[in-house]
Amino acid sequence: MAANTSVKVPAGTTVTAPNGTIVTINGSSDTVITQAGAVVTVPASATGPANNVVTTGQASGSSLSTSPLTVTSLAGSATTNLQPVDGTGAAAIFWGGGHLAMDSSGNIILSDRGHLREVTQSGVVTTLTTQGSWDGVAIDPSGNVYGSGDVQLIASSPLTLGASLQEFSASGTYQQLFANWETSGTSSSVGFGGLVMDSKGALFLADEVNNRIVKFNVGSNTWAVFAGSGTSGNQDGVGTAATFTLSATPDLAIDSNDNLYVRSLDTVREIAPDGTVTTVASQLQTAGTIAVDKSGNIYAAGVQVIYRVASDGSVVSYPFTNTTDFITSLVTDASGNLYAGTRGIGAQIFKITFPND
Structure with missing residues (x-):
């Protein structure tokens, strides 16, 4: 496309910008702002009305932009991942590969080789506790931190491993929750997976070993399978009629x-409060991390790429070339910024701002 031109296109159209950003339009009445030199591709299967606009004119409103991301490294080393060391900025060392959560003050709370650590917006990294063994992390409005992944040996013959949840309170007290709620004789990853808390105080776990979503009621100390049959698959449905294929962590x-x-594999799946599972977007790079912002935009990561999925299923694929390390976790803040944890040659925490934020 030449400068200051516009075209109308149907859903299914892709727009590839000169900087490598790719937009796949899956909705209607969308506007895509791109740069001169962009390539617009309309597949033969796109037979709907041409009611989306692609333009190389001035960006405005909440249009889907193909401008590059703004990325800064908050903390961590680009060349080292070792036993955790506290510090500021690049002086801090992460093992990497853990899960991220955001507290009400804008601090990032993360699991890091079993430790629970905090990163401020100024890049100051401190270790909160080395008690327990932290994987998934969730935070309640009072600042209490909950975690998955606390696995202990119950018996050696036959081998039996038990998983618990855990809590690190805002006052600094550690305790186990749901002791040995799940057991395994074969997997040391039993009880691992991402953890979140809903507005009613219930915890939800992406149960890696069993390809299911589990709900925990902290007040009553009870748990139940919320969605997923436990069988590997990618089938939509309600509750245990649905299937998931969950990757490591x-x-x-x-x-x-x-x-x-x-x-779940190459798809983004949504699970409604009543347990109904639907597919939001598919054909992404294979399984990886996910986050969602207050506007309902969904973020997922691939190899040196970040996907932003709008509520109508339109996908913007942004090149992420600030590191060759793998993005292992994502989280958003109240302002719509995205944060990424990485591990590879190094291990870092990046802050990412999108062009139309």
């Missing part, structure tokens, strides 16, 4: 309406 996200989001 799967992530879980929750929006302001208590809808859950999870990656």
Whole structure:
């Protein structure tokens, strides 16, 4: 496309910008702002009305932009991942690969090789506790932190491993919750997975080993399977009629309406509060992390790429070339910024701002 031109296109159209950003339009009446030189591709299968606009004119409103991301490294080393060391900025060392959560003050709380750590907006990294073994992380409005992944040996013959949830209170007290709620004789990852809390105080876990979503009621100390049959698959449905295929250390996200989001193979799945599972977007790079912002935009990561999925299913694919390390977790703040944790040659926490935020 030349500068200052516009075209109308149907759903299914892709727009590839010169900087490598790709928009797949799946909704209607959308506007895509792109750069001169962009390539617009309308597949033969796109037979609906041409009611979306692609333009190289001035960006405005909440249009889907193909401008590049603004990315800064808050903390961590680009060249080192070792036993955790506290510090500021690049002086802090992460093992990497853990889950991220955001507290009400804008601090990032993360699991890091079993430790629970905090990163401020100024990049100051401190270890909150080394008690327990932290994987998925969730925070309630009072600042109490909950975690999955606390696995202990129950018996050696036959081998029996038990998983518990855990809590690190705002006052600094550690305790186990739901002791040995799940057991296994074969997997040391029993009880691992992303963890979130809904507006009513219930915890939800993406149960990696059993390909299901589990709900925990902290007040009554009870738990139940919320969605997923336990059989590997990618079938939509209600509750245990649905199936998931969860990758190693799967992530879980929750929006302001208590809808859950999870990656299952190459798809983004939404789980409504009544347990109804639907597919929001598909054909992404294979399974990975996920997050959602207050506006309902869903974020997922691939290899050096970040996907932003709008509520109508339109997908913007942004190149993420600030590191060759893998993005292992994502979380958003109240202002719509995205944060990414990485691990590879190094391990870092990045802050990401989108062009139309």
